[in-house]
Amino acid sequence: MCTTCGCGTGQLYVDGKKIQREVSSDKPMHYRSYSSNETHHPMQEQKTIDFGASIAGTHAPGISQARMVKIEQDILSKNNQYANKNREYLSKHGIFALNLVSGPGSGKTTLLVNTINALHDRLSITVIEGDQQTDYDAARIRETGATAIQINTGKGCHLDAHMVGRAIQQIDLQTNSLLMIENVGNLVCPANFDLGEAHKVVILSVTEGEDKPLKYPDMFHAADLMLLNKCDLLPHLTFDVDLAIKYALQVNPNLTVIQISAADNTGMPAWLEWIEAGHILKTIKPA
Amino acid sequence: MSLAENVLQIIEQSAIEQKFTRIKTVWLEIGLLSCVEPEALRFHFDVVTRDSIAHHAQLEIIRIQGYGCCNHCAHEMPLASIYDSCPKCDNYDIRIIRGDEMRVKELEVK
The missing domain is CATH 3.40.50.300 (P-loop containing nucleotide triphosphate hydrolases)
Known part of the structure; x- marks a missing residue:
């Protein structure tokens, strides 16, 4: 569940095809190289960029995946x-x-x-x-x-x-x-x-x-x-x-x-x- | 030094309980009447967190003003030191209400 608004993370479909959530937003982005002559078929890779998959579970852009943990504990x-x-x-x-x-x-x-x-x-x-x-x-x-x-x-x-x-x-x-x-x-x-x-x-x-x-x-x-x-x-x-x-x-x-x-x-x-x-x-x- | 080690222990314990692996920021509340010197704590924190889960974590120290209550006339007043006298009745018997904290408040984790 998204911690920002409470929305769920149901099965994602693209063109009726189930999409596996594999890529977490924590991983670095890979860009296609401009020199590539291959036709790009993003759905064939069946990879999703999921901004909600990391520990904070937030879907909203601009909100960091870092989360706050309350401790409130005396150092001693x-x-x-x-x-x-x-x-x-x-x-x-x-x-x-x-x-x-x-x-x-x-x-x-x-x-x-x-x-x-x-x-x-x-x-x-x-x-x-x-x-x-x-x-x-x-x-x-x-x-x-x-x-x-x-x-x-x-x-x-x-x-x-x-x-x-x-x-x-x-x-x-x-x-x-x-x-x-x-x-x-x-x-x-x-x-x-x-x-x-x-x-x-x-x-x-x-x-x-x-x-x-x-x-x-x-x-x-x-x-x-x-x-x-x-x-x-x-x-x-x-x-x-x-x-x-x-x-x-x-x-x-x-x-x-x-x-x-x-x-x-x-x-x-x-x-x-x-x-x-x-x-x-x-x-x-x-x- | 041992205060910084205690902070790290609390963080590590919390990492096990809350399942996180990286720490971005640590917030401490250090009262002005506690005997902690923030700059010394910062230095020791950097030393003890090297190669730990909190390596490179930013340390934010929130200073808390001293506040006391006179045990004789119940007057409440800001305190600059633990041996201030009550401005109303001039008594030194003052109970510290806040300002002696040394707490790990919260963490920003990834």
Whole structure:
């Protein structure tokens, strides 16, 4: 049927003879050469130029055989499907998952090591480490006795839900445990990729600029908690803590902020409390 | 890069479902508040679609203006960034209504 007006494509007859529809309009036209002395008998060839035979099925001249296909699909829909699967699995097993995001060098791994050391008596902790190359970070985590699995993204600048799903399959996660996912050091792309975590935790260190939340707003918008790390260095720096927090709250008024130092353990109790409160909420959910 | 790969995956999936073999044009809707840089996406799109069904396809990016609603006074306003404040009550707690889209809208196929 023609998609322009709805007319059908019945059997075509020319001079009472059935004409087979063979030629589609997509094929190049062949012209007779002027030098040909043969008498031309077009009907003997029994070929028809059918402008309606192609995929658009339109008979009207001037309308392209190309057709429009509605998609209306989120570019990240595939990732979000994987993330939902991860979230379902984690929530079914009462696992509290955190996605730690920051620029490179903000002290994520040191913070993780100290967090594990402080909590490992009370909680079973597993770590998924994301880096472009090397398994140095996973090795540092394993030294604490916690289970760690390293994902090397190669050229990839972030972890995605599929990678994390594969990692979860490979490790034996305990029910009611804590899963820390250390994302690739990057303040841009990881903001967009839901991994199925309960919360994104953004780490900003005071050796960076206080205007980072405005420069990289998406990450601070996506996070639920901001850890302002390396606060032990504040006496040596010109970093304006109040301004940094003001900027962060401007991007995300619902952001919780904890000032912390992984080096001298300032602020660690508040951070550990936050983890344990979230973990309890996860575990009392009906399994 | 991975966004461009995701776009190609969606196109290829659609090609299987809708039985087409060539793509002339791809329309994307990219909100001004999403963190996608259209020129970078264009470049990566050309790279990942090489030798694919979408080789030489034209990429049309439709930009969508940001629009938000204040969670305090319910005022609706155009948003230039995700950290704009409400012009009425000066609050920063603004819910994004549109402008954060990253969608494959439609395709022109052959």
